[in-house]
Amino acid sequence: MIRLHHVPWGRSFRVLFLLHEMGIPPDEIIRYKIGDAAMRAPGLTDVSPAGRIPALEIDGITIFESAAILQYLCETRPWHGLGRAPGEPDRVRYLELMGFAETQASLIEQLNLNHLFLRPPAKPSAVVVKLNTLRLAATLAGLERMIDxxxxxPSGFSAADAMVSFNLFAAPFYVRMDAYPKLAAYWARVQARPGFQAAATLEGPQRFYAQDFYEVPQDG
Ligand SMILES: N[C@@H](CCC(=O)N[C@@H](CS)C(=O)NCC(=O)O)C(=O)O
Structure with missing residues (x-):
């Protein structure tokens, strides 16, 4: 029995994607909406202490934190070859990317907060948004340089690609991606994978962002 605590197109997409890559889609998906009281209620806080998604119930245990979940799935199902074990050539880069994905996602989270969640009289700070947008762009440039x-x-598709998938879904709402041609081609390849397609079909159209692009506000 596999149960995923999930927000559509949130960080839990990483888990949904990897589960589909492994051919073990969740038996049950409990969907939440950011800001809903259900995210601070025992149904979620019992399995994720800060009331955040993802949490995964699998193999008779529960796990929170997306990187921990992906790593657990790779370690318990090594025949899929989606992790990189100690001693394997890409091990260090793999570990770096699992962490880097959260460095990048934390910038997206700040931009989501400023652009989407503040309610009057609170308003986004132009300086903070500009800084976070530049910092997000720097992480995208870093990925652009890494892709080879x-x-x-270099050894092929891995859980690190699943970690970055949420980020590359969200980043184009804040940063124009034209400057990153290798990253764009890479992202198209990831999206074409059957595992991604199956997970994206379950998600349906994204309803998180109301605009195609969010400019840095001019004042505030
Ligand atoms: N480092 C955690 C971050 C989890 C996280 O912050 N998830 C967001 C959605 S993408 C969330 O649950 N937010 C709820 C909130 O901030 O109240 C992970 O990778 O699992």
Whole structure:
């Protein structure tokens, strides 16, 4: 029995994607909406202490934190070859990327907060948004420099690509992606994978962002 605590197109997409890559889609998906009281209620806080998604119930245990979940899935199901074990050539880059994905996602989270969640009289700070947008762009430029093959690791598709998938879904709402041609081609390859397609079909159209692009506000 596999149960995923999930917000559509949130960080839990990473887990949904990897589960589909492994051919073990969740038996049950409990969907939440950011800001809903259900995210601070025992149904979620019992399995994720800060009331955040993802949390995964699998193999008789529960796990929170997306990187921990992906790593657990790779370690318990090594025959899929989606992790990189100690001693494997891409191990260090793999570990770096699992962490880097959260460095990048934390910038997206700040931009989501400023652009989407503040309610009057609170308003986004132009300086903070500009800084976070520039910092997000710097992480995208970093990925652009890293790509030297079809996927993030020279040895091929891995859980690191699933970690970055949420980020590359969200980043184009804040940063124009034209400056990153290798990243754009890479992202198209990831999106074409059957595992991604199956997970994206379950998600349906995104309803998180109301605009195609969010400019840095001029004042505030
Ligand atoms: N580092 C955590 C971050 C989890 C996280 O912050 N998830 C967001 C959605 S993408 C969330 O649950 N937000 C709810 C909130 O901030 O109240 C992970 O990777 O699992």
């Amino acid at each position: 093959g079809d996927y993030l690791l």
